[in-house]
Amino acid sequence: MQPTQDVTIKHQKRKKSSACPRAVRLVALLLVIQAAMLIGTGIVHAVAVHALPWLDAERVGQWIATAPVDLSGVWARLIEIGAHSSRLTILFVPLGLVAFLAALGFCRRRLLTWTVAMTVQSLHLLCALILYFTTRPAYITLLMLYGVLMVLYLNYSEVANAFHPAHPAPKEGGQ
Amino acid sequence: MTRTGVTDLDLLRRFEPVIRYTRGEKFFPMEVDAYVRESSLWVQRPGEEAICLVPEGRLTLDKLAEPRDQGANAVYFLKFIEPVNIVELATYRLNKLRAQLADTRTGERFQAGRGRLARVGYLSRLVDALFSLTLLARGRISGDTAVAAAIAYEQMIDKWERYIYYGRVLCEGPWTVLQYWFFYPFNCWRSAFFGVNDHEADWEMACVYLYHGTDGDMHPEWVAYAAHDFSGNDLRRRWDDPNLERVGETHPVIYAGAGSHAGYYLPGEYLAEIEIPFLARVRRTSAQIKRTAARILGRQSSPDDENELSIFRVPFVDYARGDGLSIGPGQEKEWSEARLLDPLPGWVQHYRGLWGVYVQDPLAGENAPAGPMYNRDGSVRRAWYDPIGWAGLERVPPPPLQVQFLRARHAEVQAHYAHLGKQIAETSNQLLLIGSESEALSGQPHLKRLHSDVQTTLDLLAADWADLRAQAVADQTRLDALERQIARVEAGERLPPDAHLRHPHLPASDQEIQIGRLAETWAALSVGLMMIGFVILILFARHYLAIGLGTTLTTILAVEALFRRRLHRFIAQVATILALIGALIILYEHFWTILVIVVLLAGSYLIIENLRELLR
Numbered sequence: 097m098q099p100t101q102d103v104t105i106k107h108q109k110r111k112k113s114s115a116c117p118r119a120v121r122l123v124a125l126l127l128v129i130q131a132a133m134l135i136g137t138g139i140v141h142a143v144a145v146h147a148l149p150w151l152d153a154e155r156v157g158q159w160i161a162t163a164p165v166d167l168s169g170v171w172a173r174l175i176e177i178g179a180h181s182s183r184l185t186i187l188f189v190p191l192g193l194v195a196f197l198a199a200l201g202f203c204r205r206r207l208l209t210w211t212v213a214m215t216v217q218s219l220h221l222l223c224a225l226i227l228y229f230t231t232r233p234a235y236i237t238l239l240m241l242y243g244v245l246m247v248l249y250l251n252y253s254e255v256a257n258a259f260h261p262a263h264p265a266p267k268e269g270g271q
Numbered sequence: 272m273t274r275t276g277v278t279d280l281d282l283l284r285r286f287e288p289v290i291r292y293t294r295g296e297k298f299f300p301m302e303v304d305a306y307v308r309e310s311s312l313w314v315q316r317p318g319e320e321a322i323c324l325v326p327e328g329r330l331t332l333d334k335l336a337e338p339r340d341q342g343a344n345a346v347y348f349l350k351f352i353e354p355v356n357i358v359e360l361a362t363y364r365l366n367k368l369r370a371q372l373a374d375t376r377t378g379e380r381f382q383a384g385r386g387r388l389a390r391v392g393y394l395s396r397l398v399d400a401l402f403s404l405t406l407l408a409r410g411r412i413s414g415d416t417a418v419a420a421a422i423a424y425e426q427m428i429d430k431w432e433r434y435i436y437y438g439r440v441l442c443e444g445p446w447t448v449l450q451y452w453f454f455y456p457f458n459c460w461r462s463a464f465f466g467v468n469d470h471e472a473d474w475e476m477a478c479v480y481l482y483h484g485t486d487g488d489m490h491p492e493w494v495a496y497a498a499h500d501f502s503g504n505d506l507r508r509r510w511d512d513p514n515l516e517r518v519g520e521t522h523p524v525i526y527a528g529a530g531s532h533a534g535y536y537l538p539g540e541y542l543a544e545i546e547i548p549f550l551a552r553v554r555r556t557s558a559q560i561k562r563t564a565a566r567i568l569g570r571q572s573s574p575d576d577e578n579e580l581s582i583f584r585v586p587f588v589d590y591a592r593g594d595g596l597s598i599g600p601g602q603e604k605e606w607s608e609a610r611l612l613d614p615l616p617g618w619v620q621h622y623r624g625l626w627g628v629y630v631q632d633p634l635a636g637e638n639a640p641a642g643p644m645y646n647r648d649g650s651v652r653r654a655w656y657d658p659i660g661w662a663g664l665e666r667v668p669p670p671p672l673q674v675q676f677l678r679a680r681h682a683e684v685q686a687h688y689a690h691l692g693k694q695i696a697e698t699s700n701q702l703l704l705i706g707s708e709s710e711a712l713s714g715q716p717h718l719k720r721l722h723s724d725v726q727t728t729l730d731l732l733a734a735d736w737a738d739l740r741a742q743a744v745a746d747q748t749r750l751d752a753l754e755r756q757i758a759r760v761e762a763g764e765r766l767p768p769d770a771h772l773r774h775p776h777l778p779a780s781d782q783e784i785q786i787g788r789l790a791e792t793w794a795a796l797s798v799g800l801m802m803i804g805f806v807i808l809i810l811f812a813r814h815y816l817a818i819g820l821g822t823t824l825t826t827i828l829a830v831e832a833l834f835r836r837r838l839h840r841f842i843a844q845v846a847t848i849l850a851l852i853g854a855l856i857i858l859y860e861h862f863w864t865i866l867v868i869v870v871l872l873a874g875s876y877l878i879i880e881n882l883r884e885l886l887r
Binding site: 240241247248 | 850
């Protein structure tokens with residue numbers, strides 16, 4: 097009985113893996129990376145734009161001077177980001193969370209998940225374009241490029257067809 | 272003329288169609304004599320006032336056929352209606368209102384279906400609204416003309432209620448074509464049924480295609496109904512098609528569009544579009560871009576894409592419900608008379624002008640049509656001189672001749688195949704001879720030039736040989752297919768009746784018609800809301816005009832997409848547009864960097880591929 101069971105288990109495993117194509121898993125991975133990138137950028141900018149103005153610069157300076165690690169570079173960078181950033185970047189945090197949720201639901205291959213992923217890309221690109229035409233931060237090209245590639249990849253036949261119901265073949269014949 | 276002992280008129284009457292109209296239809300097929308008697312003949316020369324050539328009451332069909340020479344650019348036209356005075360108009364409207372109220376109580380009145388506006392997209396409605404606004408600028412039939420036509424027609428019907436069609440019988444190759452022409456005094460599609468146009472006079476047509484059976488009798492095989500300016504395979508239906516309704520087995524049923532009188536096979540509401548000439552090129556370019564994008568991304572176009580209405584065409588609904596008067600054998604009203612157009616009357620052959628008023632509409636929709644034989648520009652209608660090709664039947668043999676044609680083609684291909692066999696053998700022999708010579712000439716410096724010439728001949732022969740072999744294989748495949756088809760036809764097998772249809776005109780489904788009240792309200796309000804929003808932005812927030820307009824339009828389109836259950840497509844389209852803008856910016860900002868990266872990537876790819884081959 098053992099060999100038969102092995103064969104059945106192997107067959108089930110193969111079936112399960114074919115249920116979620118490689119391209120779809122790759123998109124899920126790319127969405128996770130995008131989520132991390134957006135959340136990270138969002139948090140840094142939220143701190144720089146929203147938190148820094150509330151801090152007492154003199155006390156922070158004293159704290160940095162006594163700190164065991166040299167944090168003066170980080171502090172200066174945060175001030176620079178705060179000066180050249182837009183309040184819009186706070187949107188990156190919820191956008192990243194939605195991208196993460198979309199990535200989690202991607203292997204279930206629901207049309208809704210694809211739509212959510214596409215919505216994330218739309219908002220991502222919209223924010224990137226607004227930032228480009230306003231504050232133009234240094235990372236804007238990377239941000240835009242990632243969005244463009246994601247849109248391309250989500251529209252790629254192997255990914256798109258996995259989410260859309262198969263179209264019937266065109267009718268043959270005619271006289 | 273007789274065919275198998277039957278006169279043309281008998282044949283026409285045997286297969287004459289039944290026409291079912293939509294409730295509320297005002298005009299029905301009539302004889303042209305009475306119409307012409309009530310009309311006047313006019314000529315319009317460019318840049319001049321129209322001149323009356325024959326006044327109302329004096330015009331006859333013979334006079335209409337008389338030759339006239341008013342210059343090459345002159346447009347001849349009939350004028351059926353003189354505008355009614357205000358008292359007549361008011362009386363008619365009051366009577367109609369009273370009748371309509373009574374009809375509403377009894378359910379006899381025409382009502383546009385729920386969701387009529389919501390069935391087409393927002394941008395299409397915008398184009399439609401703009402198209403409607405152009406009616407103010409271009410020539411059009413005024414509202415009271417439709418009323419006057421209805422009054423005049425009612426008076427004619429009261430005097431002499433007759434339903435008449437004109438017919439011709441043509442022998443075109445293996446087919447006998449019965450052509451039925453129906454003349455209506457007025458097309459009130461726009462004014463009475465929310466359609467695209469109104470015009471005086473309307474000629475509609477239906478064809479029945481017969482063949483000689485082995486029993487010596489004539490058998491119907493196809494029918495085709497004229498519908499707007501459509502032509503080709505999608506126009507016709509096979510006699511055994513379940514979607515072709517028949518009365519008493521020999522009378523095909525036409526469902527006439529309300530006001531437009533276009534012919535349909537199934538009762539229902541048809542969503543179609545007309546092309547605005549100057550937007551045709553834009554539409555074609557847009558379609559080409561879509562196809563290219565789909566090809567690049569490796570995606571097949573979906574049925575949704577193919578059925579999707581273009582925003583560069585004006586959408587309209589043609590109501591062909593068949594719930595009104597029915598004319599034909601065994602119906603509420605029977606055909607009073609069939610008039611044979613043989614010999615060809617002068618009014619058909621010699622009068623190339625319009626059969627109703629010429630309003631100088633550049634889009635032509637409001638100008639009256641010409642007679643059954645001619646187009647508006649005086650050229651002969653295709654449906655008249657080529658009724659077979661008009662319905663895409665020029666390549667279809669009648670059933671009894673199918674095997675004969677298949678066998679004839681099989682013999683042709685067989686002969687070609689045998690001929691190819693001979694050519695291949697000869698070429699092969701030549702190749703071997705010259706190949707041997709080439710071998711003998713090689714490696715000798717003093718014969719280098721000669722060897723080169725022989726080699727060139729050899730290469731050409733080899734190419735010919737390869738081409739002949741490919742042709743022979745193709746012939747073999749053809750012969751196999753023909754033999755299979757002969758066997759199928761001999762066994763009585765046929766293709767499905769709808770096998771020739773690519774984009775048949777089908778009525779809207781119940782699901783499409785029953786769009787919610789909310790969607791209907793939205794459809795009615797959205798275009799106006801957009802315009803009001805635009806004005807508010809200009810007046811109160813001019814600084815945010817671009818952002819405001821973009822946001823308003825996106826919101827409206829998103830709501831629209833939600834109602835039409837196409838939200839995912841809308842989002843994909845928005846993302847694609849944004850990605851395109853982003854890509855252009857990146858390209859603009861970092862052109863040289865991108866170029867360097869692309870070259871580096873291409874170089875690396877080549878190295879990896881070559882190394883992989885080397886190490887294999």
